[in-house]
Amino acid sequence: MKESDNIFAKPLEKVPDFVFNEDVVNVFPDMIKRSVPGYPTIVENIGVIAAQYAQPNSLVYDLGCSLGAVTQALRRHIKQPNCQILAVDNSAPMVKRCQEYLTAQDAMYQELTPTQVVEADIITMPWQRASVVTMNFTLQFISPEQRLAVLTAIHQHLDPQGVLLLSEKLRFDDEKEQQTLNELHLAFKRANGYSELEIAQKRTAIENVMKIDTFAIHQERLLKAGFSKVTLWFQCLNFASMIALP
Template sequence: MKDRLFEKPLEKQFEFDEEVAAVFDDMIERSVPFYRQNLDLIVTLLLRFLKPGMRVVDLGSSTGLLLIELARRCGVEVEFIGIDNAPAMVELARKKSRALEADVTFLCEDLMRYDFGGADVVVANYTLQFIRPAVRGKTVQKIYDALKEGGLFVCSEKVLMEDKWLNKQIIDIYYDYKKGQGYSETEIMRKREALENVLIPYTIEENRSMMKEAGFSAVDTLFQWGNFATMVARKRGK
């Protein structure tokens, strides 16, 4: 379904409810540059890492795109678990996985309360940016603690530039990109207002420092387009 949510005036701040879930796949593909290509890059990387008996956990799994694609392409027995606190997203992901015959478990849980320990891979694509800064570091620490030695943390985020002038230029370039995807100026501004104080981005260096403080031995940028970046952090092995 095509994303037309912000053609009408705002009634509330952004939240992942039934309306958003219904158009989410179209929204994210038109709102995140190179979304599909980046997802394919993440899947391809993880397929080189996964071995029989491993566990992959996706935090903020939304409609399940990444895990379903990974499960369909993975040639070994791996446990795939998606965790999201939005019931509408979880229900849609479950329907999609059944339709595509992908063996993935989707759970409606609060990631800060749910025990996802024993993971070999944890993915959080565009998830940390919605977690309040006061507890974001604790979330990354929980992810680190949940990973087995040698495990991977893959994290995609909207990011800020260190330089304020450059940040302003990139935002303007991004808005032009969204116009090219068919969004009107009104829709862009309404969504920006809806996300204010809901989506709070960090710089890449702030994200890297947070992961290093949690204990990750290596943190690298896998992909970046303007103010969107994917990072991979590795927990030191034996």
């Protein structure tokens, strides 16, 4: 039975920095559903888009796989022969639960793309050649100083016919646009049952660990990393997903 997210429901004397620990893992599906507008659409269509770029006999990365929602979509949609998915996360509780969910998916579907789940830090892990790389709300948790290096490494190991699918929360240079979309996102959270206390404490917990960029910064950085074209394929309020081509 999936648990409801009430991590920040009670007043905390000191709000700790947000970490993907066992408590978060237990409520993560509910947390994402109630916090990220458009999330189910992003996840399902990452699988659809990835299937258009996956090459036979190739590796597919899901970086920052968390509980494996994107990995499951990739497994359902990619039909190329001899593909393998490598799902990577640096949270041991996430990796353990992700593997459990994929095992359950195996029992429901036949002929899914073979998948390995590994605990690793994408900053330091060794890279392999890949035709598809997905980063679904992952880059924003990497320090800004390290983001270009990660994207450059991805580009260097990406098949010329492949794709990087990058989803991120966005900020906006225009002050009024930023205020409007931020307020609408807060309204989305309230509509999904979060209290003002929960919203405030979650904001405090995450402000030091999640640094968000504008689309223009993402685009400039991806081009600097070697990608030739960056397309915004989806946006819902201040959450977006991009296609980056080698």
